[in-house]
Amino acid sequence: MTQFGRTDLPAEQRTALRKAVRWEFFTIGYTLVTITVVAFVVGNSQAMKTAWIEDMLSLIPQITFLLALLFVRRAPSRAHPYGLHRAMGVGHLVAGVALLAVGANLAVEAVTGLIAAEHPTIGTIVLFGETVWLGWLMVAVMALIVIGPFFYGHAKSKLAPVLHNKLLYADADMAKADWQTNAASIVGVLGVGLGVWWLDGAAALFISLGIIWDGVRNTRAAVADLMDRRGRTYDDSHPHPLIAQANRYLRSLRWVDRTAIRLRDQGQVFHVEAFVVPRRGRVSTRELEEASRGIARLDWKMQDVVVVPVDRLPAEADRGT
Numbered sequence: 001m002t003q004f005g006r007t008d009l010p011a012e013q014r015t016a017l018r019k020a021v022r023w024e025f026f027t028i029g030y031t032l033v034t035i036t037v038v039a040f041v042v043g044n045s046q047a048m049k050t051a052w053i054e055d056m057l058s059l060i061p062q063i064t065f066l067l068a069l070l071f072v073r074r075a076p077s078r079a080h081p082y083g084l085h086r087a088m089g090v091g092h093l094v095a096g097v098a099l100l101a102v103g104a105n106l107a108v109e110a111v112t113g114l115i116a117a118e119h120p121t122i123g124t125i126v127l128f129g130e131t132v133w134l135g136w137l138m139v140a141v142m143a144l145i146v147i148g149p150f151f152y153g154h155a156k157s158k159l160a161p162v163l164h165n166k167l168l169y170a171d172a173d174m175a176k177a178d179w180q181t182n183a184a185s186i187v188g189v190l191g192v193g194l195g196v197w198w199l200d201g202a203a204a205l206f207i208s209l210g211i212i213w214d215g216v217r218n219t220r221a222a223v224a225d226l227m228d229r230r231g232r233t234y235d236d237s238h239p240h241p242l243i244a245q246a247n248r249y250l251r252s253l254r255w256v257d258r259t260a261i262r263l264r265d266q267g268q269v270f271h272v273e274a275f276v277v278p279r280r281g282r283v284s285t286r287e288l289e290e291a292s293r294g295i296a297r298l299d300w301k302m303q304d305v306v307v308v309p310v311d312r313l314p315a316e317a318d319r320g321t
Helices: 011-041 046-057 059-072 086-115 134-145 147-163 166-176 178-193 198-226 242-251 285-296
Strands: 124-127 130-133 256-265 270-278 302-309
Touching: 011 046, 011 059, 011 134, 011 147, 011 166, 046 059, 046 086, 046 134, 046 178, 046 198, 059 086, 059 166, 086 166, 086 198, 124 134, 130 134, 134 147, 134 178, 147 166, 147 178, 166 178, 166 198, 178 198, 242 256, 242 270, 242 285, 242 302, 270 285, 285 302
Parallel strands: 270 302
Antiparallel strands: 124 130, 256 270
16 A cells, blocks of 8 residues: 555555554454453453453454555545545544443443442363363463563554554554453452452453543544544644644745644644735745645645635634744
8 A cells, every 4th residue: 555545655654554554464363362262261250251342342443444544545536525534533433432332331230240249250170180260261361362462562553653543553552551451350360269259340340441441532532633623643642743844834935924724634644724924915826836835745644735825814723833
């Protein structure tokens, strides 16, 4: 894949995108294996059941990322004049809502179990002729499968800023925090073994709250971008520095007096409306086209750039330096 809409990806982004796709396919394969393995040992533990469901939910970001790539590569058309870049944002929203809904349901189940004082039981199995407490297998499995997310989570977190992909960043962030789910499920299982029955329900509630938080955070970020919030960095920590860079570039032009930028995130690429007050009170179309091309050359993400001459700058536009 070499294009996002009408943008030809630079070599660094093409390489990063290929790596991201490979990591997503690897993650899906790894997660399917862990889901299968955990299914054999889940038993009656509420914590294990919740962790198992979370593993299933963790597939959503990877699947939506891969599906969205099929759309964002398409060039703009009359039906979709801005392209289909919003598909990535829609995928981000779908993942967030799914996490929020399922997490809330799991939290209700955990609280209900604690209120009802349900005492979970974990039995034994015969393994190689020996009777083994199933809880030891649960602990071993949860300790083993935590290794994968640690590695692919960090790998994807390095690719997300290169691609300016918030869905990939959210996926990586959840993977890096996956150890908390595994640790909580281990505590719940050991609690049952020690006779502290409520630790299992408490661990399930802890995992559920983590799922809910991931859902809230991702839903909030996706909705804000889909509602044309001012363009921000891949991690939403601050306004994107390209706003200030575009303003500085325009002010460096001899015919420009004052400038302001409206930049919105289309999902990996930006739509830019640049407002300029000419020094002479008038400007040629050639100068406007050169200014537009100059902004587009600042970064590969500056895909749709419109330079508009005005007498007065819009109050809501960003004049930051």
